[in-house]
Every structure is written in structure tokens, then in C-alpha cells.
Amino acid sequence: VNRASSATGEVKGHYLNVTAGTMEDMYERAEFAKELGSVIVMIDLVIGYTAIQSMAKWARRNDMILHPHRAGNSTYSRQKNHGMNFRAICKWMRMAGVDHIHAGTVVGKLEGDPLMIKGFDDTLLSERTPQSL
Template identity: 55%
Template sequence: KDDENVNSQPFMRWRDRFLFCAEAIYKAQAETGEIKGHYLNATAGTCEEMIKRAVFARELGVPIVMHDYLTGGFTANTSLSHYCRDNGLLLHIHRAMHAVIDRQKNHGMHFRVLAKALRMSGGDHIHSGTVVGKLEGEREMTLGFVDLLRDDFIEKDRSRGIFFTQDWVSMPGVLPVASG
């Protein structure tokens, strides 16, 4: 995947990077006979610029784009999610900046709230963290927001931070992945 910081910096020419990555993907596929992929970071300063990047990725035949949903904002994420869904692209969500919001013991909010907001905004999979390794979180709490992201119906389970039964009805889930 692209790094979350690789988005709009002047020395990071997104169009050139997308072209180089697409070339590498197709070369690797030709050499191995396997399907390859790369999450191209479409995060930008405006919705219009993000859509422009997603359109270019689609024209290159790349199946996945990435968005930093907290730094990009929920409206931008929803716009990009709708474009991707309508045009056959997968949308990988990165949670860059989450620790400023959800790792503070005395203020802020739990990632479970951010996960619910993402599910309503849209995305296909999210860099969610794990219960081991560098992305480590508390086991039961991590499993709780993983359930919130992917399951249609979640029973109340205070040990996992689920304080009431939740029915997502037909709202699409988001697949939690460890992509660090």
C-alpha cells in the first residue's frame, strides 16, 4: 500500500506514483501469473481532487484505492465511497490520525465510535489494528469493534465494549484488515 503520508505533498507526484505502481503491478502479474495489487492513496485536499485520482486509478486498471478517512473527512469519504462502489473499485480505508482521537485516556473517543462512523460513511476494508504486534489494542475491545465493522447484528457484550444490541439491517459491512 501507499503510506498514509503519501498524498498531496509537492514532491510526491501522485500521477507519476500511480503510473509507476500500475507498471509494477502488471509486470509482477506477468512474471508470476498471480493477481497483484497496491492501495493507491487517493487522499487529497478536496473531494474533486480525490475523485480525479480515483478516476485515473480506474483508467489504469488498478482495482483498489485508499483514503485516509479521518484526515480527509467523512463527507469526502462518503463521496469517494459512492464513486468507488459505482465504478467497481475497492476502497481501502486508512485510519491515519486516529491515535490523537482514540488513544487518550482522559479525553477523546474510543475507536469503536470512529468505526461506526466509517461504516455509515462507506469503505470496503479498514486498517483496523490487531490484538498482537505493532498495531496492538486491547483484545476484547478490538474484537468488539471488529464485530461492529463486519457483522449485521451485534448482541450487547459489555466485555467487548458493546453496550447495546445493534442491528445494521442492510448497511454494508467493512472488512477489518491489518495492513501495517
């Protein structure tokens, strides 16, 4: 990354995926990413919400950005009759302490209806979530 930045004069970045089978391994990988000078670590959604929150706390303590990858997302969000809307996942990720997540686009692999994507963006960017029981 540093070589590419030097060669082009552009700012380059990378997201090192630290997902592993245990929290100990994820912390070790995240420490390695930090030693390399990375400012962002990535995890996969499929590690679970408790592990995501643990990594978010680690990222805060280490002044790093946490980005969850949506790996596996379509297995529970693309079903029309059951599953979970990504808007709920957006809220959970905010509550868990992640810094950013790919909300999707109107074309491509994470495609969706423009209003649906706008809804995801609104959920992620809202400063306050109104109570609606």
C-alpha cells in the same frame, strides 16, 4: 504490480491513495487509479466524514472498493481521558459506505488488547447494530 504478478505467478494488489486537498482532485486521482486497472482506492480518515461518504458514493458508481487509511487515528483514539474509541469510527465508516478498514492487531503499530480488537472486528462484521439509547 502486473510485472510482479507475472514474475511470481502470485496475485498482487495495491491501494492507490487518492487523498488530496479538494474533492475534485480526489475524483481525478481516483479516475486515474481506475484507468490503471486498480480495483481499490485508498483515502485517509483525516479528509473528514463528508468527503469519505462522497468517495464511497464514487466508488459504488465506479465498481471499486474504498479503503480508508487510519492516518491520524491515534491522535484521537489512544487518549484514555478524552477522544474517541475506534469502535465509533468503525460504525461511522460502515454508515459512510466504506468497504474495509484495518481494525488493528494484537501486535505492531495498530496494536491493542485482543478483546478490544475483537470488539472492532465484531462492530465491522455485524449485519445489524442494535439500538441502544
